[in-house]
Amino acid sequence: MALKERINLPGEARTWYGELPVQSLYTAGDAGDRFLKTLKEKDQFMGSPCTACGEVYVPPKLYCEKCMAELKDWIKVGPDGALESWTEVHVGLDGKRLAQAQLVGLIRLDGATTSMVHLLAGAEPNDLCIGMRMTPVMKPAAKREGAITDILHFRPK
Amino acid sequence: MAKPKAQSPKSEVQSPKSAPAAPPYHPIAHGLSDDDFKHGKVCTTRWTADARYAWDRGVAIGRYLDGLKQGKLLGVRCAKCARIMIPPRAFCEWCFKPVDGWVELEDTGVVNTFSLCYVTWDVKRVKEPQVPAVIEIDGASRGMGIMHLLGGVDPKKVFCGMKVKAVWKPAAEREGAITDILYWKPL
Amino acid sequence: MSERIAVVGIGATQFRTITPDVSYKELMFDAAVRAYDNAGIDPRRDVDTFVTCAEDYIEGTSIFDEYVPDQLGAALKQVHTITGDGLHGVAAAVMQLRTGRFSLAVVEAHSKASNILTPDGVAACAQDPVYVRPLCLNSHFIAGLEMNRFCAESGVTPGQCAQVAVKNRGNALSNPIAGQAAKLTLEDFRHARPVALPLTELDVAQSVDGAVVVVLATESRARELRTKPVWLTGAGWCNGSPNLETRDWASPKYVTTAAAMAYKQAGITDPRHYFDFAEVDDTYTYKELQHLVALGLANACDVGRDVELGKTATKGKRPVNVSGGALGMGHMYECIGLARLYCAVQQLRGEAGMQQLDKARTAVVQAWRGVPTASAAVLTLAT
Amino acid sequence: MGNRVAIVGVGMTKFVRRALETGKELSWLASKMALDSCxxxxxxxxxxxxxxxxxxxxxxxxxxxYLSDGAGCWGKPYMRSYVGGGTGVFSVAQGWYHVASGMFDTCLVVCEEKMSTFQPHAQAAFLTIFDHTTERPLKPNLLWIFALEMNRYMTAYGLKKEDIARVAVKNKNNALDHPAAQIAAPVTIEDVLNSEVLAWPVQRLDVSPVSDGAVAVILANESVARRVTDKPVWIEGCGWALDTAYWTNRDLCYSRCVEEAARMAYKMAGVTDPRHQIHVAEPYDPFDYKELQHLEGLMLCGRGEAAQLTADGVTARDGELPVCPSGGLLGVGNPIAAAGLMKVAELFWQLRGEAGKRQIARKATRGVAQAWGDLMQVGTVVVLGV
Structure with missing residues (x-):
């Protein structure tokens, strides 16, 4: 240490506790709002194609990430899709071990060129393989709140 | 899609019709009202960050806090620029060298500037104002202040240049924190 | 044509899992004093511009750059933050030097990882708030998904990934500042607890505290200083998609693009045979392999075998992370790239002590900003 | 010395209290508009x-x-710079060194802020800008530092609240002509003086509103600039400086960091007599007194003289030195970084004579935009010219 004075006694090395008290309320945005409402009210997955790039974004976007064009069209996609990758998560948000490991997957809905991240259920890790057909399991209509968690999980079809 | 009706941007751009439009020409963004949130007209998600820290106090601030616990205000001295500084730091920011030792300062000072604040940090209105101030500490070089609160004084009677003295927590309750000084009162 | 840019001073603290004896300011001061001493400069008199690399949530302070100038000798001077890896900061400094308005620049990055009580809670705040965060998943899941896909497409096995940790943590044994050195064997991986399968806890770089400061100069200025300049021949950086939905899960193309930018500046057409050694990001074991492919230093089909055969070992054909990498030296948030650069410059100067390679005249250094980002920077160096 | 850099296109969203759009979408709206504009x-x-x-x-x-896809960063070299409130103007300096270095021909500069996300009120987010050990335990409010600085400024120069309120009146009324402005009602000095006291001497109408919004500008080197527009606006100089973090050890009546930044920018621009060589100014005005302090820091008048300049109408839109013809942060709104870049956008329109109803009366070929932030410690300055 380039300091002239140091801490020499272990008891002097102490910490000061604090936090970032951040509570946030996020809007889903122009495109997200419409996507989540359609899913909630009509059980329908929507995607937004970019005619220039050929991408079909699911969830849909207001703009194309690649060429920045405005995406005006909306098309129906899914609800089934193919598994692009998966993992089994053993630690929680607090960094502690989970009592029950959680399967997570990347699912490319039929008609989309992008993949959604969601929870997987109804399968063991050994049953899963890339390319496997998956289908969403939705919350009962009355309990939906216009959030991505209106989809409970995806399961093998 | 049912977009919220509030603030249709295009209509605002176009009025009044007689005057030529000024750039930016079509400044879009859809403003939302309280109602849109309250009545769930927009999809939202909430999140409370779990972001907690235990910052190492280090040499300079560690000893400053230990001094506060003993009811002392400690400063540091730079021999090169002949400044006595508070809050303490391990190095002089102007000379870029380690400081040359500790100085016990007075627990009195002069109000450099102050405010009468009717709003708490989390934006709640209060009747009696808090009186934050920058207090230049006696014994430190001129202009060396710290931020703290004034108390025991009619807010209307606070003025810049007022002499003040620290009101300490009882020794047993001090924990080595800036709040070991409850507030500063007129001397 | 602008002047060449050189690294003319480096300074680093020890990297330790905890540093309870110093505040972050004192930690930074230590690295800064060492770097300025190394370059033979006085920051108050000589330095024209300072770049610091930090993220608020990591520090626990909003607008963290407020607290930066004093301990760098930068008060009332040109200072700004780049919220990126230290190598992004180096690129920012290079651009400033190339405008011709500055001749000496300083880049700083540090880690006080031990001061974050909830690193996973903080990391989660970087996930998309609408589509990902409501799933309440530890951010390592993103690495798990990526490793699985990478292994499936490239044929790399989790055992080959494990070999990266064995190599790098072993390399760190001879690095005097490394904070996560260990003599591991593949057997240790059989007992390692899973994090996000196929990723185990031994596949993840563990964090350390520390700071690194680097001094850069234009060629004419560098010639006035006493240190042997190490030339920064190229600097590239690039972003992929920040969204999990739209990224390429098998290969980090943004690393390839960043590398192409740096190689073009340096006039490098055959990276595989050009570099004597590489210091690349290994935040997760598989990342080192993925990055070697993306940098054009290996084929996807061979990269796993290469590490098994020792081609990337210190005594191998082209050593990778001789320093120990992030796995062996420790994960340092925004300082991860500067730690790689620090060790690369030591090698190129011939000052790497026990780690010194026989042949060290050219190097590539690369950093990635960790999950959930798709953001990387690449530097090329030569003596 | 370095490549010449021009601004060739500008876009901005409407500044609103709370936006439906995500930050990514706001960034895209501004970026797309900037691209389309040129x-x-x-x-x-x-x-x-x-x-x-x-x-x-x-x-x-x-x-x-997170914002990068909305800001066009996919597959591109992108960096985010950050100097608190000074960010908006600094981002142009950042873009400048990207292009002036010769490494890039063009650079898209995007600034975004969505303050409404923070609950229950964005102001509380500022608690965490204070030192975690020596200041945060006192539960400081952002208003404190402004009030402390404003009081010090008023005390040092013997100014009254009326002297300062004139700035709020001027700017909020200027903003009535800004199609992207959040504020849309005329204001009088009495309104300011009678508005709710927040942290004396700061009252409600001394302060800019909290906003969501984004602004984007496109920078190009000389050859590209000449190709895409007949009216490039040149970045003649930029400067920045960050003062010590020990803000309670500084004299708060004067922003020496702004002066330091201005000196750097003026030197680059060859400005030796700012009062006469600068024709229009967009200094940072999150609070009304800040405009005055910054006019002094920018050396557009002597210390303590800015209030008189305002009282004399010199800084009005039809004055000799129009200041914040856009309406500033006080009028247009204050999505922090975007607000700073909005000032640069305004100079772009003013210098090209395209500001419509906001067009200043005098002829202007050179203007200065400035922002300020952190713990009252960072100054960022850009000088533009045609």
């Missing part, structure tokens, strides 16, 4: 310089990465 497409953009203030506002860690 007929450019994303493949003509070499790199992106992003500016946005604390992550706690948008509530996203690594906010730059």
């Amino acid at each position: 007929g450019m497409t994303m493949d003509q953009i070499g790199c992106v310089a992003l500016g946005t203030a604390p992550d706690t506002f948008d509530g996203v860690h690594m906010k730059g990465e």
Whole structure:
């Protein structure tokens, strides 16, 4: 240490506790709002194609990430899709071990060129393989709140 | 899609019709009202960050806090620029060298500037104002202040240049924190 | 044509899992004093511009750059933050030097990882708030998904990934500042607890505290200083998609693009045979392999075998992370790239002590900003 | 010495209290408008310089990465710079060094802020800008530092609240002509003086509103600039400086960091007599007294003289030195980083004579935009000219 004075006694090395008290309320945005409402009210997955790039974004976007064009069209996609990758998560948000490991997957809905991240259920890790057909399991209509968690999980079809 | 009706941007751009439009020409963004949130007209998600820290106090601030616990205000001295500084730091920011030792300062000072604040940090209105101030500490070089609160004084009677003295927590309750000084009162 | 840019001073603290004896300011001061001493400069008199690399949530302070100038000798001077890896900061400094308005620049990055009580809670705040965060998943899941896909497409096995940790943590044994050195064997991986399968806890770089400061100069200025300049021949950086939905899960193309930018500046057409050694990001074991492919230093089909055969070992054909990498030296948030650069410059100067390679005249250094980002920077160096 | 750099296109969203759009979408709206304004497409953009203030506002860690797809960063070299409130103007300096270095022909500069995400009120996010050990335990409010500084400024120069309120009146009324402005009602000195006291001497109408919004500008080197527009606006100089963090050890009546930044920018621009060589100014005005302090820091008048300049009408839109003809942060709104870049956008329109109803009366070929922030410690300055 380039300091002239140091801490020499272990008891002097102490910490000061604090936090970032951040509570946030996020809007889903122009495109997200419409996507989540359609899913909630009509059980329908929507995607937004970019005619220039050929991408079909699911969830849909207001703009194309690649060429920045405005995406005006909306098309129906899914609800089934193919598994692009998966993992089994053993630690929680607090960094502690989970009592029950959680399967997570990347699912490319039929008609989309992008993949959604969601929870997987109804399968063991050994049953899963890339390319496997998956289908969403939705919350009962009355309990939906216009959030991505209106989809409970995806399961093998 | 049912977009919220509030603030249709295009209509605002176009009025009044007689005057030529000024750039930016079509400044879009859809403003939302309280109602849109309250009545769930927009999809939202909430999140409370779990972001907690235990910052190492280090040499300079560690000893400053230990001094506060003993009811002392400690400063540091730079021999090169002949400044006595508070809050303490391990190095002089102007000379870029380690400081040359500790100085016990007075627990009195002069109000450099102050405010009468009717709003708490989390934006709640209060009747009696808090009186934050920058207090230049006696014994430190001129202009060396710290931020703290004034108390025991009619807010209307606070003025810049007022002499003040620290009101300490009882020794047993001090924990080595800036709040070991409850507030500063007129001397 | 602008002047060449050189690294003319480096300074680093020890990297330790905890540093309870110093505040972050004192930690930074230590690295800064060492770097300025190394370059033979006085920051108050000589330095024209300072770049610091930090993220608020990591520090626990909003607008963290407020607290930066004093301990760098930068008060009332040109200072700004780049919220990126230290190598992004180096690129920012290079651009400033190339405008011709500055001749000496300083880049700083540090880690006080031990001061974050909830690193996973903080990391989660970087996930998309609408589509990902409501799933309440530890951010390592993103690495798990990526490793699985990478292994499936490239044929790399989790055992080959494990070999990266064995190599790098072993390399760190001879690095005097490394904070996560260990003599591991593949057997240790059989007992390692899973994090996000196929990723185990031994596949993840563990964090350390520390700071690194680097001094850069234009060629004419560098010639006035006493240190042997190490030339920064190229600097590239690039972003992929920040969204999990739209990224390429098998290969980090943004690393390839960043590398192409740096190689073009340096006039490098055959990276595989050009570099004597590489210091690349290994935040997760598989990342080192993925990055070697993306940098054009290996084929996807061979990269796993290469590490098994020792081609990337210190005594191998082209050593990778001789320093120990992030796995062996420790994960340092925004300082991860500067730690790689620090060790690369030591090698190129011939000052790497026990780690010194026989042949060290050219190097590539690369950093990635960790999950959930798709953001990387690449530097090329030569003596 | 370095390549000449021009601004060739500008876009901005409307500044609103709470936006439906995500921060990504706001960034895209502004970027798209900037591209369209000069007929450019994303493949003509070499790199992106992003500016946005604390992550706690948008509530996203690594906010730059999060916003990057909306700001056109996909497959591009992108960096986010960050100097608190000074970010908006600094981002142009950041873009400048990207292009002036010769490494890029063009740079898209995007600034975004979505302050409404923070609950229950964005102001509380500022608690965490204070030192975690020596200041945060006192539960400071952002208003404190402004009130402390304003009081010090008023005390040092013997100014009254009326002297300062004139700035709020001027700017909020100027903003009535800004189609993107959040404030849309005329204000009088009495309104300011009678508004709710927040932290004396700061009252409600001394302060800019909390906003969501984004602004984007496109920078190009000389050859590209000449190709895409007949009226490039040149970045003649830029400067920045960060003072010590020990703000309670500084004299708060004067922003020496702004002076330091201005000196750097003026030197680059060859400005030796700012009062006569600068024709229009957009100094940073999150609070009304800040405009006065910054006019002094920018050396557009002597110390303590800015209030008189305002009283004399010199800084009015039809005055000799129009100041904040846009309406400033006080009028247009204050999405922190975006607000700073809005000032640069305003100079772009003013210098090209395209500001419509906001066009200043005098002829102007050179203007200065300035922002300020951190713990009252960073100054950022850009000098533009045609």
